Amino acid sequence: MINLASDNVMGASQQVLEALIAANHGAEAAYGSDHHTAEAEEMLAEVFEHEVKVFLVATGTGANALALAALSPPWGAIFCHEESHVADDECGAPEMFTDGAKLIGLPGLNGKFTAERLETAIARYPKGVVKAVQPAAISISQVTESGTLYSLEEIARIAEVARKHDLGLHLDGARFANALVSLGCTPAEMTWKAGIDVVSFGATKNGCLACEAVVFFDPARAEHFPFRRKRSGHTLSKGRLLGAQMSAYLRNNHWLDNARHANAMAKRLVDGLSTLPGVRTPWSTQANEVFAVLPKSTAKSLADAGVRAAPWYELSVSLSPDQKIGSNEVFWRFVTNFETKAEHIDQVIALAKG
Numbered sequence: 001m002i003n004l005a006s007d008n009v010m011g012a013s014q015q016v017l018e019a020l021i022a023a024n025h026g027a028e029a030a031y032g033s034d035h036h037t038a039e040a041e042e043m044l045a046e047v048f049e050h051e052v053k054v055f056l057v058a059t060g061t062g063a064n065a066l067a068l069a070a071l072s073p074p075w076g077a078i079f080c081h082e083e084s085h086v087a088d089d090e091c092g093a094p095e096m097f098t099d100g101a102k103l104i105g106l107p108g109l110n111g112k113f114t115a116e117r118l119e120t121a122i123a124r125y126p127k128g129v130v131k132a133v134q135p136a137a138i139s140i141s142q143v144t145e146s147g148t149l150y151s152l153e154e155i156a157r158i159a160e161v162a163r164k165h166d167l168g169l170h171l172d173g174a175r176f177a178n179a180l181v182s183l184g185c186t187p188a189e190m191t192w193k194a195g196i197d198v199v200s201f202g203a204t205k206n207g208c209l210a211c212e213a214v215v216f217f218d219p220a221r222a223e224h225f226p227f228r229r230k231r232s233g234h235t236l237s238k239g240r241l242l243g244a245q246m247s248a249y250l251r252n253n254h255w256l257d258n259a260r261h262a263n264a265m266a267k268r269l270v271d272g273l274s275t276l277p278g279v280r281t282p283w284s285t286q287a288n289e290v291f292a293v294l295p296k297s298t299a300k301s302l303a304d305a306g307v308r309a310a311p312w313y314e315l316s317v318s319l320s321p322d323q324k325i326g327s328n329e330v331f332w333r334f335v336t337n338f339e340t341k342a343e344h345i346d347q348v349i350a351l352a353k354g
């Protein structure tokens, strides 16, 4: 079986696991006061070239929902893409942890919304009008749910709207490293220099076991976060286990190496699939995800041979009208990871060739 359904089909990397075993010895302060967590915090400050407030949590949903809760009151409006993870894949956690803020989903091709579309949406919720939820925050995903990237310019334009309306800007970086190495910029350039206020810095998908960081660039925004995290059940008593994962993830550029490998495997896959008749990829592969429209017969050959991909939403608003999925086609997402083997990718392409 070759499983490319998600990044999460893979376990943790050897480097991260070894760090966990090493951190398992002796007594350490509990609840995140350990030296591994302190080290991870220092490393993230270096990575971002900025003073940061860092909170480690066990899941991306927890990171996103708690980050948004720090940016929005219960009567707030949070603008995001209509098919974003926060809107579609978190079972209402952002709504729950904000105590009822409203997520406003914006349409947009390729998993992205524009600054212009955002302006139009914000205008529907006038400040001070008591019957309307009050614009509070914006959330963008980098990598997007369509496997694409916002350019630094696109982020800056959205950030300009955020500043103009005094809204917090959140970046869902479940695949932060994959985006970063693809853009070839620095973490600072992709975040605070472009106007991002808080980042969900993903690590689980790219080599950790279960560890993500919520990273704030303005300590004032993080003032109540220790309480929020504890109330949500994300303050691990054996906090060293999160700290050891994150510091091992960042050490010796492990996170960047992992992401480069995953992205290269996705490129190998999309290059191979693109040569096949009847196969198209409606969203450009910019990181470690390949979204492919395949003839049903091709999909059957792959499935019969034990290749696993994730059937994707055929009516996605991120597809342009000329990319509609035909009745003899399927729409699949393939995700590569830090351990994906080149020969497995080549096998998939050979099987798809038939």
Ligand SMILES: *Cc1c(COP(=O)(O)O)cnc(C)c1O
Binding pocket: 059, 060, 061, 062, 064, 085, 086, 141, 143, 144, 145, 172, 174, 175, 204, 205
């Ligand atoms: C995977 C993912 C998350 C995190 O999801 P969890 O399953 O809660 O870890 C968040 N955002 C995006 C865009 C993702 O792909």
